[in-house]
Amino acid sequence: MHKEKVNLLGFSHESLVDFFQSIDQPSFRAPQLMKWIHQRGVIDFMQMTDFSLALRNQLSEIAEVKPPLVDECLLSPEGTKKYLIKLDSGSMIEMVKIPEKKRLTLCISSQAGCALQCTFCATGAQGFERNLSAAEIIGQLWLANFHDESSPPISNIVFMGMGEPLLNIEPVMASISLMQHQNAYGLSKRRITLSTSGIVPEINKLANKTDVSLAISLHAANNILRDEIVPINKKYPLEELLDACKNYLRNQSKRKTITIEYILIDGVNDSLNHAKDLVKILKGLSCKINLIPFNPFDGCHYLRSQESNIYKFKDFLIKKGLITTLRITRGDAIDGACGQLVGKLTKSVKGKNKKNSINLINTR
Ligand code: SAH
Ligand code: SF4
Numbered sequence: 001m002h003k004e005k006v007n008l009l010g011f012s013h014e015s016l017v018d019f020f021q022s023i024d025q026p027s028f029r030a031p032q033l034m035k036w037i038h039q040r041g042v043i044d045f046m047q048m049t050d051f052s053l054a055l056r057n058q059l060s061e062i063a064e065v066k067p068p069l070v071d072e073c074l075l076s077p078e079g080t081k082k083y084l085i086k087l088d089s090g091s092m093i094e095m096v097k098i099p100e101k102k103r104l105t106l107c108i109s110s111q112a113g114c115a116l117q118c119t120f121c122a123t124g125a126q127g128f129e130r131n132l133s134a135a136e137i138i139g140q141l142w143l144a145n146f147h148d149e150s151s152p153p154i155s156n157i158v159f160m161g162m163g164e165p166l167l168n169i170e171p172v173m174a175s176i177s178l179m180q181h182q183n184a185y186g187l188s189k190r191r192i193t194l195s196t197s198g199i200v201p202e203i204n205k206l207a208n209k210t211d212v213s214l215a216i217s218l219h220a221a222n223n224i225l226r227d228e229i230v231p232i233n234k235k236y237p238l239e240e241l242l243d244a245c246k247n248y249l250r251n252q253s254k255r256k257t258i259t260i261e262y263i264l265i266d267g268v269n270d271s272l273n274h275a276k277d278l279v280k281i282l283k284g285l286s287c288k289i290n291l292i293p294f295n296p297f298d299g300c301h302y303l304r305s306q307e308s309n310i311y312k313f314k315d316f317l318i319k320k321g322l323i324t325t326l327r328i329t330r331g332d333a334i335d336g337a338c339g340q341l342v343g344k345l346t347k348s349v350k351g352k353n354k355k356n357s358i359n360l361i362n363t364r
Pocket of ligand 1: 197
């Protein structure tokens with residue numbers, strides 16, 4: 001019977017050491033293979049010239065290095081590039097490459113769809129399909145670096161694509177270990193951001209597992225509103241979530257902060273009273289706030305906050321001493337902005353939100 005080949009793309013250093021041991025090879029084969037795959041982009045064992053021919057043949061028989069397939073790429077006028085990726089199971093996911101002045105950020109997916117149903121999120125509206133494997137998560141970074149040969153390497157990763165990373169923790173951790181490993185992508189902890197809607201028990205366990213930057217999708221500063229727009233809040237209310245954030249920081253080196261993400265939705269969470277509540281609940285937490293004007297998508301009745309309200313909200317937080325930035329909305333024209341990722345090429349919703357459309361400036 002034909003035995004299925006094992007896909008080594010998502011194997012962490014430790015798993016590769018075990019794999020090579022299982023075929024009576026020394027552990028130093030692990031870093032050798034990692035460099036071929038993740039630093040040189042080589043996935044054909046036959047081209048791995050520091051392995052003997054016998055080993056190359058053996059690896060070709062029992063294993064493979066198989067990234068997911070890019071189905072389509074869309075480029076927005078300002079340079080953001082969205083990739084539609086087809087998984088083996090037929091599910092579609094998306095990743096977005098975002099060029100900025102000094103960095104090239106990749107926004108990656110951790111699940112196909114999402115079960116958490118936040119009311120402002122296109123992925124949530126789509127529902128949950130399945131968890132991604134480590135190969136499918138790190139495969140996105142591999143594709144971003146090696147699919148377009150002319151593109152510079154990715155410098156920053158944000159887990160802000162499709163899915164809730166803390167509900168798929170093991171593959172996410174395996175892929176983070178490759179992102180950070182010196183024989184793979186060698187990215188520092190500051191260059192990797194895990195964004196979560198607030199899975200409190202996982203945040204509490206996280207400090208023992210990783211030291212990457214943490215972003216919390218807060219979006220509301222009282223439980224009544226948060227229960228409504230981020231329904232996981234009913235299970236893990238604000239008080240518990242903020243305690244978990246403090247816990248995470250306690251275990252980190254000094255000067256560490258958490259990013260609080262706050263979408264601004266017209267008439268829902270964008271008044272000065274909401275801003276006051278936000279200041280109140282964030283007291284005592286070392287954090288910076290990232291305000292994200294809501295990105296509209298088909299089938300969602302919310303509107304982006306009025307420009308004047310966005311600035312009032314931001315100025316109030318700054319006056320109260322909170323470090324606050326406003327995220328430029330990028331990739332809007334290709335539905336590649338936050339929360340517009342739905343794993344299919346949707347019609348552009350440009351113009352839908354014209355009433356409140358604004359040219360945001362980068363305040364970072
Ligand atoms: N599930 C994780 C990570 C993916 S969502 C989380 O919720 O944090 C990544 C970010 O995009 C989150 O901050 C999320 O709240 C935000 N987002 C979702 N839908 C959005 C929309 N329509 N407009 C702007 N931001 C959105
Ligand atoms: Fe899931 Fe995050 Fe979207 Fe909420 S915002 S539905 S947690 S992907």
